[in-house]
Amino acid sequence: MNIRQLERHELPQIWTIDRREIIENVYCLENGKLVLKPEHYDMQGWPPGEAEHYGRILDECFERSGAFLGAFEDGILIGVAILESEFIGRAKDQLQLKFLHVSRGRRGTGLGTKLFELSAQKARELGARRLYISATPSENTVNFYRRRGCFVTQEVDPALFALEPEDIHLEYLLDGHNAADQESALIAQYKKCLGPIQHLDYAHLDAITAHQLLGRDAGPQIHKILARRLDESGGPDGVAAQIRRARADQSALREKIHSPALDERVRSALNEYMVCLSAWADGAELGKFRYPGLPQMSVDDLPVTPEDLAFSLQEDEVGCQTGVFRERDGSVILWHTEEDYEEAPGQRFDKLRLFSFRAADQRISTGFIYPDLLPGPTFGWHGDDFVQAIDTLHVKPFDGKDALTPNTLTWLSLYLGAQVSREELARQLGPFKGGYSLTGLSRKNGVVGVEKIEFANDDHAVSKLENDAGCYLFQTNVIADLARPIGAQEQTSAASRAWNEAR
Structure with a gap:
């Protein structure tokens, strides 16, 4: 397997990734708490019109020098992660992880984690202190990010929320010396959810x-x-x-x-x-x-x-x-x-x-x-x-x-x-x-x-x-x-x- 930067002419291959998935539960945010609710979807692939609509957005991101990481196996694109280049947040210290998808047959192999880690490393190199993730609310997706150490953000980006109000908006701390802060943020989230003993x-x-x-x-x-x-x-x-x-x-x-x-x-x-x-x-x-x-x-x-x-x-x-x-x-x-x-x-x-x-x-x-x-x-x-x-x-x-x-x-x-x-x-x-x-x-x-x-x-x-x-x-x-x-x-x-x- 080879992971490298995508070329402009390779962007259409993103839509060949097998996105099929059975979704049984989704998360929603109620009073600051993540609540899991039953909701069945049989995702047969990319929704109709997704490639046309999102393709234009990805083209613009590429023009802004966004990072497009593609994982190839035998010449076939099996995973992709896309990192925005424009800083957001009140302190302008966040970069959005815009896109992360792994083909159905390669999920659970560690490829998603590898793409996430490479994206985080790239964001650090660009000077970001946090990753911002607007995550599809499916149980598997949100849990994937939570296992990486992401947590529900207290600073929701208004523009991204307007685009995806049902997504779970997360953040991930990037500072190498800030592991204690990240743990503290997770503990604070659990305390907010569970309250005092x-x-x-x-x-x-x-x-x-x-x-x-x-x-x-x-x-x-x-x-x-x-x-x-x-x-x-x-x-x-x-x-x-x-x-x-x-x-x-x-x-x-x-x-x-x-x-x-x-x-x-x-x-x-x-x-x-x-x-x-x-x-x-x-x-x-x-x-x-x-x-x-x-x-x-x-x-x-x-x-x-x-x-x-x-x-x-x-x-x-x-x-x-x-x-x-x-x-x-x-x-x-x-x-x-x-x-x-x-x-x-x-x-x-x-x-x-x-x-x-x-x-x-x-x-x-x-x-x-x-x-x-x-x-x-x-x-x-x-x-x-x-x-x-x-x-x-x-x-x-x-x-x-x-x-x-x-x-x-x-x-x-x-x-x-x-x-x-x-x-x-x-x-x-x-x-x-x-x-x-x-x-x-x-x-x-x-x-x-x-x-x-x-x-x-x-x-x-x-x-x-x-x-x-x-x-x-x-x-x-x-x-x-x-x-x-x-x-x-x-x-x-x-x-x-x-x-x-x-x-």
């Missing part, structure tokens, strides 16, 4: 009522996430398989409750978890959930219950990075990042929540909440003497019939606090369908102890923070020490492991 303080209520109110607060977002999860399951057979797994999870949990190996505190907490999850499903009105792929809302001639849907949601595993560091005075610094990938703000989170409820021994537990998950699998604290932070582990599939979802352990850990060690919880509750690393800090008689447990499938490994100043533990999404027996559970490529370790 809201504390749902139900500590005065029993745990069951508190979980019901949590489900009610997040209900609309739970329905949205559940529908998308089922959409991604691969059609009716995939949806049915997901419901069967949820039923198997319920069965395994009921059997575990009756296991003679359980400590009575753990058994009581498991019962509470079952009831709280059912209350959460009731508060979210999962009994009213309807899905086109399940017109009768039944699988294997059994109605799909709110509990089936709630257990299905709890299969997801989250959490990213955690570190602990021992100070000279014996205290411990804990840090944790919670990262989730979204194509656009609002896809997973409608807002940010902390949730407090009355837990075991009548003490208060507080946790950060993913809308579709119970508290536990992120970070949280119990009373004033226990804190936990969770990191998902990418491990091999495990099909044990008695295996629980890892989120069950994280909820119990937050609920029980320092009453039971994490190792004891893993021993009593295992095996699991998947795995986490759970870093727990507890304070007793003024001394802070740290226990990090990695549990995956039918194995677990414990690490403890030493008492010497400067000692630390660190966790990403890979098993820390592959030489330990639990290392056999990891399912991560060498490249992915190296990337995680480099973090």
Whole structure:
């Protein structure tokens, strides 16, 4: 493949690029927020008259010394990016990325990204500080630019908006030293979309009522996430398989409750978890959930219950990075990042929540909440003497019939606090369908102890923070020490492991 500047006589070849695309969703801007709405289009190519109308505009751009980058394969034009040469914006520091198209058969190969990066580099060379993009509002197009780091502009160009009022007008910061500004702009956009963290303080209520109110607060977002999860399951057979797994999870949990190996505190907490999850499903009105792929809302001639849907949601595993560091005075610094990938703000989170409820021994537990998950699998604290932070582990599939979802352990850990060690919880509750690393800090008689447990499938490994100043533990999404027996559970490529370790 060869990418080069187009010659004037080659401009008509632009209209030979295969623009066919099925569009299912489009973005619109409502009160400064990107909102995704269903809208079906079957784009069979360039709209009638597009070549004639836009051809004249491109000719004028070429006359102004605009940059026309063409990607050729075997002499055929398969992609093009066009950068305007006239500066716009109040500070006259922006150049418009006027045109970027890749032929249907070459999408997803990185060609679009390459053309975008070359255009950005050219704009830098010309002295621009920002790229301006008037993006077709289709989901794929807007998400492509967002993944490159573009964000909704606060300085809409009036002339370009008048030409394309339904487009999503974006900008991209170009300054090589301005990466922090670009990140700050993205964070500002998410803050505008999500607002401040809201504390749902139900500590005065029993745990069951508190979980019901949590489900009610997040209900609309739970329905949205559940529908998308089922959409991604691969059609009716995939949806049915997901419901069967949820039923198997319920069965395994009921059997575990009756296991003679359980400590009575753990058994009581498991019962509470079952009831709280059912209350959460009731508060979210999962009994009213309807899905086109399940017109009768039944699988294997059994109605799909709110509990089936709630257990299905709890299969997801989250959490990213955690570190602990021992100070000279014996205290411990804990840090944790919670990262989730979204194509656009609002896809997973409608807002940010902390949730407090009355837990075991009548003490208060507080946790950060993913809308579709119970508290536990992120970070949280119990009373004033226990804190936990969770990191998902990418491990091999495990099909044990008695295996629980890892989120069950994280909820119990937050609920029980320092009453039971994490190792004891893993021993009593295992095996699991998947795995986490759970870093727990507890304070007793003024001394802070740290226990990090990695549990995956039918194995677990414990690490403890030493008492010497400067000692630390660190966790990403890979098993820390592959030489330990639990290392056999990891399912991560060498490249992915190296990337995680480099973090």
